[in-house]
Amino acid sequence: MTSLPNVNKPIERVDVFLFESSDYKEFDSLIAQELAGLIQKVYKQFDERNQLELSGDYELKSELQENDLPFGFVASKKNSKDVFVVFRGTKTFAEWFKDVNIPLVSYNDGKNRDGSILQKIQLIQSPVEIPKVGDFGRVTVGFRQIYINLRDAMINALQKCDPDSRIFVTGHSLGGALATLAIPDIIKNTNFQPKDVILYTFASPRCGDREFAIKFRETGVRHWRIANTEDFVTMIPFPTGNVFQPAPSETPPELDVLPKNPTVGLGTGGVTGPDRNPNPLFGFFKAMYDRNKRRMPDYVHTGTPVCFTIHAAALEQHHNLEEIYMRGILRFIQSK
Numbered sequence: 001m002t003s004l005p006n007v008n009k010p011i012e013r014v015d016v017f018l019f020e021s022s023d024y025k026e027f028d029s030l031i032a033q034e035l036a037g038l039i040q041k042v043y044k045q046f047d048e049r050n051q052l053e054l055s056g057d058y059e060l061k062s063e064l065q066e067n068d069l070p071f072g073f074v075a076s077k078k079n080s081k082d083v084f085v086v087f088r089g090t091k092t093f094a095e096w097f098k099d100v101n102i103p104l105v106s107y108n109d110g111k112n113r114d115g116s117i118l119q120k121i122q123l124i125q126s127p128v129e130i131p132k133v134g135d136f137g138r139v140t141v142g143f144r145q146i147y148i149n150l151r152d153a154m155i156n157a158l159q160k161c162d163p164d165s166r167i168f169v170t171g172h173s174l175g176g177a178l179a180t181l182a183i184p185d186i187i188k189n190t191n192f193q194p195k196d197v198i199l200y201t202f203a204s205p206r207c208g209d210r211e212f213a214i215k216f217r218e219t220g221v222r223h224w225r226i227a228n229t230e231d232f233v234t235m236i237p238f239p240t241g242n243v244f245q246p247a248p249s250e251t252p253p254e255l256d257v258l259p260k261n262p263t264v265g266l267g268t269g270g271v272t273g274p275d276r277n278p279n280p281l282f283g284f285f286k287a288m289y290d291r292n293k294r295r296m297p298d299y300v301h302t303g304t305p306v307c308f309t310i311h312a313a314a315l316e317q318h319h320n321l322e323e324i325y326m327r328g329i330l331r332f333i334q335s336k
Helices: 021-026 029-048 093-099 141-159 174-189 210-218 280-291 321-334
Strands: 058-066 069-077 082-087 104-106 138-140 166-172 197-202 222-228 304-308
Touching: 029 069, 029 082, 029 166, 029 197, 029 321, 058 082, 058 141, 069 141, 069 174, 082 141, 082 174, 104 141, 138 141, 138 210, 141 174, 166 174, 174 197, 174 210, 174 222, 222 321, 304 321
Parallel strands: 082 166, 166 197, 197 222, 222 304
Antiparallel strands: 058 069, 069 082, 104 138
């Protein structure tokens, strides 16, 4: 796996990753199947509001909860040095859109680009700093908020595990984003070496910006991003709001929150801004054109993509872990 420099800086084009075919030799479809099965146990626990049911092969270290609802767990595997950190996603495609807030904030302290607190997004609490990670790019504020509520239980459990353990971190949908956010925290705030931390995500949306993706790669942690090409969740948030062409490199970045000055930042055109067009269709295209003048926030996937294509009759079915993603993993197993 190699990383290329920004070869076209004036238009902000950068090849974040270049994958070689040899990278896929380390992908283990049997481990992927095991991890998907562990995620399903959290979904079952949530659905039935019962205790987490793990087989005799696993020993529970800690449950991960938000507002007393199960969101995942940390467990070890008996007769091995394998430890698992598991996150579920939201229950439906519609819930994911309801729960997530995508403006970008610092991974380190949850603050806006200028150091302020993002106040205008619903349900966002005061930011909490993640210690020792330093400058690690920016991530979506909604994903980070959920992760912050789960991290203490996760870190405390991992600190009690054998430092020679192999750590598998995994999640589906929103859980894939949470698992990705957990990696820098685990590297900096536990005793595990990056080579012993492996990330498998299923149907994960983008959770950070370009800098986060580059910093993530520099950790050396292997990330397998498993995706159904028909799954819309894996395509959002969109990579950038600049639709037709990049803004000039000297253009200041777009602000994440509409400022007091309505001529700067979001909402300058469309059907509501000072340059509005009352026709909704023309207003839409005017807004898209105006975005070419501003650098919109960008969102970048991490990890090596492991993709399959299974088409179903409804968008939500394309995202289903048990019926679609497990079937996709079985294809990889059967092909070997």
